[in-house]
Amino acid sequence: MQACSAVTGLRAAAPLPARARAQRRVVAEAATENGAAATATLDKKDRKPSPLQRGGTLQGAAAAGKDASDKFKAAAEGASSTSGPVLQMVEGRFSDFRWKGGRWDLSLFKGADGETDWDAVIDVEMARRKMLEDSPIPCTNEDPVLFDTAEIPWWAWVRRFHLPEAEKLNGRAAMMGYVLALFVDQLTGVGLLDQQESFIGKVLLHVCVFGILLVRTTTDLDKYKNLIDEATFYDKQWNATWEGQERPSDN
Structure with missing residues (x-):
């Protein structure tokens, strides 16, 4: 009996054939993949979205x-x-x-x-x-x-377009007027109050304000240039027709 038990123990401890070991390896890898897939699926379901995925750390309308x-x-x-x-x-x-x-x-x-x-x-x-x-x-x-x-009510247009534009133009006119008045003060010694009360000072003030209204942005310069080119286009075209030719005398 002891001999049979020893022989049986030796058989159990003997290494498996190569085909059996390959089959066990395939089964183990499949079980590992299934377990990893199940774990990944579970984590994907239970995982909360990151702040980047939900648009930041704030919630709702914020x-x-x-x-x-x-x-x-x-x-x-x-x-x-x-x-x-x-x-x-x-x-x-x-x-x-x-x-x-x-x-x-x-x-x-x-x-x-x-x-x-x-x-x-x-x-x-x-x-x-x-x-x-x-x-x-x-x-x-x-x-x-x-x-x-x-x-659309008139006040909606004023609030939407005119008020922001008026605020911007008022600020620019105030800054330009102050700079010009400071320049005149340094050049002539006439103070700001004296400039406002004088005729020339009032003229210059109106020139500054209307200049800001006419040239609000740098793109306005291109607009006026295009208007000048359009106004003189036919004159240039007429003069071009006389190139190389002698014009008749106006007399």
């Missing part, structure tokens, strides 16, 4: 960023920002779910306070006109445009 529009705030909160196609051309026609019967449906531009967001109306109207400028379409009686920008 994650949309500073001065974000209502659309992006709603998207950050998980709400649907639109209920249909927005600003697109379909079969040669302008299409937008807020464009109904040839005009903007103002009921779809309500803000959080229940009032019409006129800035949003101005934005979409500007975008619509830009789209039609890039992709012109013919006007038809079947699809008339009834919306008029005069429907």
Whole structure:
């Protein structure tokens, strides 16, 4: 019995054939891969999104960023920002779910306070006109445009465009006027108050203000240059026709 037990123990401890070892290795690798895949799937499900994936460390409307529009705030909160196609051309026609019967449906531009967001109306109207400028379409009686920008209150235009422009121009006029007055003071010794009370000082003040109004940015210089070129274009063309020829005497 002891001899049989010894022989059996030797057989159990003997190395496995190469084919058996290969089969066991394949089974072990498959089990490892299945376990790793299951672990990866579990980790992917349970893992929370990183701050980069969810748009930063902030949550809700604050994650949309500073001065974000209502659309992006709603998207950050998980709400649907639109209920249909927005600003697109379909079969040669302008299409937008807020464009109904040839005009903007103002009921779809309500803000959080229940009032019409006129800035949003101005934005979409500007975008619509830009789209039609890039992709012109013919006007038809079947699809008339009834919306008029005069429907937007005057104070919305003033608040949107004129007030920021007026503030910028006032600041530039004040800075330029102060610099010029300081230069005149250093050059002539006439103080700021005396300059304002004198006739020449008032003229120079008006010249500064109107100069700022006429030349608001450097691009205005190119605009005036183009106007001058256009005004003298036909004169240059007429003079070019007489090159190399003797003109008749005016007498």
